[in-house]
Amino acid sequence: MSEREDAAAVSDLTTRRRGRPRRTESDAVGTRDRILVAAREEFSERGYEKTSVRGIAKAAGVDSALVHHYFGTKEQVFEAAVEVAAAPALGARDAVVEGPLEDVGERFTRFIFGVWENPATRMPLLAVVRSAVNNETAATVFRRLVATQLLRRIADQLELPDAELRAELAAAQLVGTAMLRYVIKVEPLASVDVEQIIARVAPVVQNHLTGP
Amino acid sequence: MSEREDAAAVSDLTTRRRGRPRRTESDAVGTRDRILVAAREEFSERGYEKTSVRGIAKAAGVDSALVHHYFGTKEQVFEAAVEVAAAPALGARDAVVEGPLEDVGERFTRFIFGVWENPATRMPLLAVVRSAVNNETAATVFRRLVATQLLRRIADQLELPDAELRAELAAAQLVGTAMLRYVIKVEPLASVDVEQIIARVAPVVQNHLTGP
Numbered sequence: 001m002s003e004r005e006d007a008a009a010v011s012d013l014t015t016r017r018r019g020r021p022r023r024t025e026s027d028a029v030g031t032r033d034r035i036l037v038a039a040r041e042e043f044s045e046r047g048y049e050k051t052s053v054r055g056i057a058k059a060a061g062v063d064s065a066l067v068h069h070y071f072g073t074k075e076q077v078f079e080a081a082v083e084v085a086a087a088p089a090l091g092a093r094d095a096v097v098e099g100p101l102e103d104v105g106e107r108f109t110r111f112i113f114g115v116w117e118n119p120a121t122r123m124p125l126l127a128v129v130r131s132a133v134n135n136e137t138a139a140t141v142f143r144r145l146v147a148t149q150l151l152r153r154i155a156d157q158l159e160l161p162d163a164e165l166r167a168e169l170a171a172a173q174l175v176g177t178a179m180l181r182y183v184i185k186v187e188p189l190a191s192v193d194v195e196q197i198i199a200r201v202a203p204v205v206q207n208h209l210t211g212p
Numbered sequence: 213m214s215e216r217e218d219a220a221a222v223s224d225l226t227t228r229r230r231g232r233p234r235r236t237e238s239d240a241v242g243t244r245d246r247i248l249v250a251a252r253e254e255f256s257e258r259g260y261e262k263t264s265v266r267g268i269a270k271a272a273g274v275d276s277a278l279v280h281h282y283f284g285t286k287e288q289v290f291e292a293a294v295e296v297a298a299a300p301a302l303g304a305r306d307a308v309v310e311g312p313l314e315d316v317g318e319r320f321t322r323f324i325f326g327v328w329e330n331p332a333t334r335m336p337l338l339a340v341v342r343s344a345v346n347n348e349t350a351a352t353v354f355r356r357l358v359a360t361q362l363l364r365r366i367a368d369q370l371e372l373p374d375a376e377l378r379a380e381l382a383a384a385q386l387v388g389t390a391m392l393r394y395v396i397k398v399e400p401l402a403s404v405d406v407e408q409i410i411a412r413v414a415p416v417v418q419n420h421l422t423g424p
Contacts, residue, residue: 047346132396133345134259139396147398168392168401169412173381176388180380184344184351186359189380200381204416 032070035060039067039081040124048078048131048138078131079141085124097153105170105206106198108154112174113194116182129183146171158209170208177201244282247272251279251293252336260290260343260350290343291353297336309365317382317418318410320366324386325406328394341395358383370421382420389413 038060042051053074057064071077092114096107115121131138151171155163177197180186189197250272254263265286269276283289304326308319327333343350363383367375389409392398401409 130346133391134342142396143398151398165400165404165408165412168398169389169409169416171398172388172392172401173385173416174388175391176384176386177381179345179387179391180384184354186355186363186380186383188377189384192377196377197381200377200420204385204420208412208416 031060031062031066035062035067035070035077036081036084039077040085040127043078043081043131044123044127047127048135051078053077075137075141078138079145082124082128082141082145085121085128093150096150097157101157101210103206104154104157104209105204106202108170108209109174109198109202109205112178113198116178117194122182126183129179154209166208170205173201173204173208243272243274243278247274247279247282247289248293248296251289252297252339255290255293255343256335256339259339260347263290265289287349287353290350291357294336294340294353294357297333297340305362308362309369313369313422315418316366316369316421317416318414320382320421321386321410321414321417324390325410328390329406334394338395341391366421378420382417385413385416385420 035056039051039056042056042059046055051074053067054064056077057067060067067077071080092111096104096111099107115125128138128142132142133139147168151164151167154170155167158166160166177189181189181197247268251263251268254268254271258267263286265279266276268289269279272279279289283292304323308316308323311319327337340350340354344354345351359380363379364376366382367379370378372378389401393401393409
C-alpha cells in the first residue's frame with residue numbers, strides 16, 4: 001500500500017477526537033504503529049484468546065475497520081505484533097546463524113537470554129509464550145516465526161542428517177530454562193546471575209548442535 | 213475428618229437427584245472422587261482462571277458448599293486435583309530419586325517422558341502447564357509440587373554446592389523438550405520416536421546433575 005493510500009485510509013477510518021488537528025500523511029505510519037503497540041499490550045495482558053480486534057482498536061483509539069484494513073484477521077495482527085516485538089532481536093538472530101559453528105551454542109544462548117533479560121523484549125515474548133501454550137492458532141504463529149525463521153536456519157548450517165532435531169533439542173534447553181526462570185520462577189534459577197546460567201547452558205546447546 | 217462426618221456432609225449438601233437411593237457412608241469417598249474428577253476436567257478444559265468452584269460443583273452434580281467443605285478454596289481444589297493427577301507417577305518418581313546416581317539422568321528422563329507419553333497423565337499435566345504459565349497462583353502450586361517434591365529430592369542426592377541449580381537446569385531440558393513436542397508441536401520433534409529423544413536428552417540431564 002502506498003503512503004497516499006495509507007493516509008486516505010486513516011482519514012476515512014480513524015476515530016478523530018474533538019479538537020485534534022486533521023491528520024496528515026505522516027500520521028498513517030503513526031496510526032499503524034499505534035495499533036501495533038495497542039495489539040502488543042492487549043495480547044500481553046489478556047492472552048490471544050481473550051483479545052479482540054475491537055479491543056485493540058479501542059485501545060489504539062481507532063475504528064475496528066482500520067485494524068482490519070492494515071492487518072486483516074486477529075491472527076494476522078498477532079503475527080505482526082510478534083514480528084515487531086522480535087524486531088530488536090533480528091540483527092542478533094542473524095549473527096547467531098552467520099557466525100562460526102564452533103561457538104554457535106554460545107551465540108544462540110546469549111541471543112535468547114539477551115531477549116529475555118531485556119524488559120522491553122521480555123514482555124511481548126511472555127505474551128507470545130502464554131498465547132502459544134493456550135491457543136492452537138497462536139502456537140502456529142509461534143512455530144512459523146521461531147521454528148522456521150530461527151531453527152531451520154541454524155539447522156541448515158549444521159549439514160547433519162538429524163540437524164533439525166538437534167536444533168530443536170538445543171532450543172528445548174533454552175525454552176525450558178526461560179520457562180523456569182522467567183515464567184514459573186523456580187528458585188534458585190530465577191535469581192542467579194544470568195552468566196552463571198549461560199556458563200552451564202551454552203556448552204549443552206553447542207553439544208546438541210555439533211556434538212556426537 | 214472422619215468417614216462419619218464425611219457422610220453427614222454429603223447427606224447435608226449433595227444435590228440429590230429424584231429417585232436415587234439415600235446416600236450411605238461409602239458414598240462420601242465416591243463424592244470426593246467425583247469432585248476431583250470434575251475439577252481435573254474443568255481445569256484441563258478452561259484453565260485455572262476460567263474455572264470456578266461453582267462450575268466444578270455443577271460438573272460433579274453437587275452443591276458448591278460441598279466442594280468448599282472437602283477442599284477449601286479454588287487454589288486448594290487445584291492442588292488436590294494436580295496431586296491426584298500426579299499420583300500414578302509417584303512410584304516412578306520415588307524410583308528416580310532412590311536409584312544409583314550414575315544413571316539418574318536416564319531415570320529422570322524416562323520418568324518425564326513416561327508421564328507425557330501416557331494420554332491419561334498427559335492431559336492433566338497439560339492443564340497444569342497451561343494454568344501455571346498463565347496464572348501466578350497456579351504457578352505457585354506447580355513450584356511447590358514439582359520443585360519441592362521432585363527437584364529438591366534429586367538435588368539432595370547430589371551433595372554438590374550448586375545441586376539445586378543443576379537439578380533445575382536438568383529439569384529445564386526436560387520441560388523445554390516436552391513444551392516443544394507436546395504443546396507447541398514443532399516438527400520433527402513432535403513426531404520422532406520417543407526413544408530417539410531419550411537417547412539424546414538423558415546424557416544431557418545426567419551431565420547437568422553429576423557432570424563437571
